[in-house]
Amino acid sequence: MSVTRTARKIIKAILSREQMDGDGARVYRSIGTHQLRNLDPFLMLDEFDVKAPAGFPDHPHRGFETVTYMLEGEFLHEDFKGHKGRIGPGDLQWMSAARGIVHSEIPATNSRAHGLQLWVNLSSKDKMAEPNYQEYPASKVTQVTPEEGIDIKVIAGESYGVKSPVMTRTPTMFIDVKLAKGKTMEQAIPKEYVGFIYTISGTALFGSENHKSDAHHTLVLDENGGSFIPVESLSDDCHFVIIAGQPIREPIVQYGPFVMNTQQEIYKAFHDYDRGINGFEGAPGWTSSIRD
């Protein structure tokens, strides 16, 4: 008996326009705008393009994970527990803020720092877990080249049978794809996952109906049970990411960098942060040294 494979379709295409966030930082916001509010389990995707002194100085997080993937340039990061380091080209930082992180994220030099930051929501059972870092230098980020002209970095999940070692509390797949002109790839996506594509450069045809798109677009995938997404490149600089995850389907109450399930929990997050308790121990009065 033959098994029919159904391709996903693009049901929405949104162009991200430049906007400012943080301290003078330029971002192209994908998920998180009013047109793309919360694509469960995803809360935000920013393509950031920042030059010092702009950046994202001292700020807290509670209730979700931030995934920082650098494309060009370098960031410095430091948190209130003394965890610090650099995120360079191709490096990955998967930070589960969970019960509480306070940190600073700024360009390491005066040159351009260009990359992606994805915010992945956590289920209520994980929101107050211990924070956790998974950090991979570019040399250790899983990659697969199914054929010449198809270069895939497997940030999370699996692609062409190759799995990333990144543990995702909220089941997530995240791949970075560079596709030579004329090449076609197919990415398997678990049928229950909600997903989207974010285009970084170049032009390609996406999905079952060959939706044509160029840079800075978010292409939302349908949820009608398709098991893969086909992409055909029309240019040599074709570069995009495919991100998909298991929806959490719980209430979302968000106030900036706090994402919980109830308004009461948001009040508590502010209370804990102000008083330095329940995961924010040491936060009051902490300032990062990397800004100096």
Ligand SMILES: Nc1ccc(F)c(C(=O)c2c[nH]c3ncc(Cl)cc23)c1F
């Ligand atoms: N306003 C506001 C409120 C809370 C935040 F956490 C942030 C913030 O840190 C970021 C938002 N986009 C980002 N892209 C990349 C990086 Cl490295 C950081 C951010 C922010 F800007």
Ligand SMILES: [Fe+3]
């Ligand atoms: Fe942050």
